[in-house]
Amino acid sequence: xxxxxxxxxxxxxxxxxxxxxxxxxxxxxxxxxxxxxxxxxxxxxxxxxxxxxxxxxxxxxxxxxxxxxxxxxxxxxxxxxxxxxxxxxxxxxxxxxxxxxxxxxxxxxxxxxxxxxxxxxxxxxxxxxxxxxxxxxxxxxxxxxxxxxxxxxxxxxxxxxxxxxxxxxxxxxxxxxxxxxxxxxxxxxxxxxxxxxxxxxxxxxxxxxxxxxxxxxxxxxxxxxxxxxxxxxxxxxxxxxxxxxxxxxxxxxxxxxxxxxxxxxxxxxxxxxxxxxxxxxxxxx
Amino acid sequence: xxxxxxxxxxxxxxxxxxxxxxxxxxxxxxxxxxxxxxxxxxxxxxxxxxxxxxxxxxxxxxxxxxxxxxxxxxxxxxxxxxxxxxxxxxxxxxxxxxxxxxxxxxxxxxxxxxxxxxxxxxxxxxxxxxxxxxxxxxxxxxxxxxxxxxxxxxxxxxxxxxxxxxxxxxxxxxxxxxxxxxxxxxxxxxxxxxxxxxxxxxxxxxxxxxxxxxxxxxxxxxxxxxxxxxxxxxxxxxxxxxxxxxxx
Numbered sequence: 081x082x083x084x085x086x087x088x089x090x091x092x093x094x095x096x097x098x099x100x101x102x103x104x105x106x107x108x109x110x111x112x113x114x115x116x117x118x119x120x121x122x123x124x125x126x127x128x129x130x131x132x133x134x135x136x137x138x139x140x141x142x143x144x145x146x147x148x149x150x151x152x153x154x155x156x157x158x159x160x161x162x163x164x165x166x167x168x169x170x171x172x173x174x175x176x177x178x179x180x181x182x183x184x185x186x187x188x189x190x191x192x193x194x195x196x197x198x199x200x201x202x203x204x205x206x207x208x209x210x211x212x213x214x215x216x217x218x219x220x221x222x223x224x225x226x227x228x229x230x231x232x233x234x235x236x237x238x239x240x241x242x243x244x245x246x247x248x249x250x251x252x253x254x255x256x257x258x259x260x261x262x263x264x265x266x267x268x269x270x271x272x273x274x275x276x277x278x279x280x281x282x283x284x285x286x287x288x289x290x291x292x293x294x295x296x297x298x299x300x301x302x303x304x305x306x307x308x309x310x311x312x313x314x315x316x317x318x319x320x321x322x323x324x325x326x327x328x329x330x331x332x333x334x335x336x337x338x339x340x341x342x343x344x345x346x347x348x349x350x351x352x353x354x355x356x357x358x359x360x361x362x363x364x365x
Numbered sequence: 366x367x368x369x370x371x372x373x374x375x376x377x378x379x380x381x382x383x384x385x386x387x388x389x390x391x392x393x394x395x396x397x398x399x400x401x402x403x404x405x406x407x408x409x410x411x412x413x414x415x416x417x418x419x420x421x422x423x424x425x426x427x428x429x430x431x432x433x434x435x436x437x438x439x440x441x442x443x444x445x446x447x448x449x450x451x452x453x454x455x456x457x458x459x460x461x462x463x464x465x466x467x468x469x470x471x472x473x474x475x476x477x478x479x480x481x482x483x484x485x486x487x488x489x490x491x492x493x494x495x496x497x498x499x500x501x502x503x504x505x506x507x508x509x510x511x512x513x514x515x516x517x518x519x520x521x522x523x524x525x526x527x528x529x530x531x532x533x534x535x536x537x538x539x540x541x542x543x544x545x546x547x548x549x550x551x552x553x554x555x556x557x558x559x560x561x562x563x564x565x566x567x568x569x570x571x572x573x574x575x576x577x578x579x580x581x582x583x584x585x586x587x588x589x590x591x592x593x594x595x596x597x598x599x600x601x602x603x604x605x606x607x608x609x610x611x612x613x
Contacts, residue, residue, distance in 0.1 A: 088455050125471040198444070359446035
């Protein structure tokens with residue numbers, strides 16, 4: 081780990097682009113202990129000095145779920161048998177995405193003191209941030225267990241959607257943060273753009289309602305197409321729900337294939353952009 | 366070639382000038398298409414520098430404030446990539462500039478040792494071995510399992526210095542020699558720095574102190590506006606620095 085006595089470091093004005101994803105993978109392996117340390121530091125200090133501490137990571141999504149449940153009971157005639165469960169899963173998945181992206185966008189800026197004094201691969205900040213949010217989501221998911229009991233939901237083979245959806249949500253959030261974190265060092269409008277976009281996205285994504293409310297009769301089929309391609313999160317949150325409820329996805333395999341490959345592409349392009357720009361971008365800090 | 370620890374070839378580095386509002390918008394819209402960098406948006410901090418430092422050599426750098434000394438160290442440390450030229454370094458590099466980097470107030474002293482160690486690229490096993498010696502040198506054994514926010518600033522500085530001085534880099538970059546803690550600890554830290562400088566490591570020191578550089582260095586360069594104005598001779602660099610200071 082780290083650099084040894086005989087390793088040679090060469091820095092040029094030009095940095096390679098195509099090999100960037102491999103270089104990043106190599107860096108993360110080498111600095112995995114640092115990623116782990118950052119995650120555990122954030123976990124230890126997140127709820128420091130609070131009375132219910134970790135209870136907050138459950139209380140917050142629960143409160144939102146109750147609110148939306150009541151709101152829906154009044155406003156809609158949806159017949160979803162698992163409604164509170166689905167709302168809760170949607171909120172937890174969305175929170176994972178939006179926190180990773182928000183905190184990722186300002187990651188370089190917030191850590192400027194460290195960045196200017198010692199070199200280590202800066203992508204560590206983005207990955208440890210998403211790792212921390214992931215652990216938080218998994219811990220919050222404990223609250224799903226009593227609900228699973230209540231609805232008498234047994235694990236099916238669809239449970240395999242769960243890790244897939246989680247990885248894709250993380251890749252999408254980090255993939256976008258690769259761009260926004262670099263841009264944020266120069267143009268501080270970025271964090272505000274991200275925050276507005278996420279607020280709008282919260283309503284345009286099936287977080288507190290289900291995808292079938294959009295794919296159902298209300299929206300013409302050609303718009304559903306565009307919607308599913310433009311909002312990968314709609315697919316991933318639905319995967320997350322169906323992993324537990326065992327209900328069919330209701331998304332065609334073409335849609336799935338295009339959505340997943342676009343997320344992978346965003347991640348790869350983002351990693352190239354990040355690796356190419358980070359050592360120059362930190363001069364703005 | 367294997368005897369060279371640091372090699373800079375034609376290295377230049379520009380800082381962007383911070384803008385906001387309309388100026389920033391104009392730059393974002395047009396900046397991408399501009400080939401040459403104009404003085405209105407860029408400040409050249411290091412200009413076409415060449416430097417070769419052999420393994421084990423101690424190099425001093427003197428210069429007025431804003432002459433590019435600290436930036437040069439950051440380029441060597443790999444914190445910034447050069448805008449022109451190439452930087453080649455061999456081995457583990459530590460930049461000593463301000464102690465306590467990366468400390469977290471809520472974690473204990475011991476946890477901060479492990480955290481800082483992993484920032485410097487050491488693994489858990491190496492840090493566990495080093496921890497005892499770090500704690501002893503810092504002289505705060507009694508508080509090491511208390512959260513850092515309960516420490517006085519002097520205690521924090523002592524812990525910080527103790528950690529970085531245990532990192533045993535192959536290349537040590539010192540930005541001004543630090544004075545931390547009480548008189549007794551200052552003496553010990555100064556001795557520790559001299560010990561590191563006189564050891565195997567290749568060292569680059571940025572300092573205003575002629576006596577310190579005379580005592581420790583093999584070569585000293587005088588830097589102004591990002592360029593070396595002297596060729597490495599210790600006395601001529603010091604002379605140049607002092608005459609420059611008097612004329613101001």
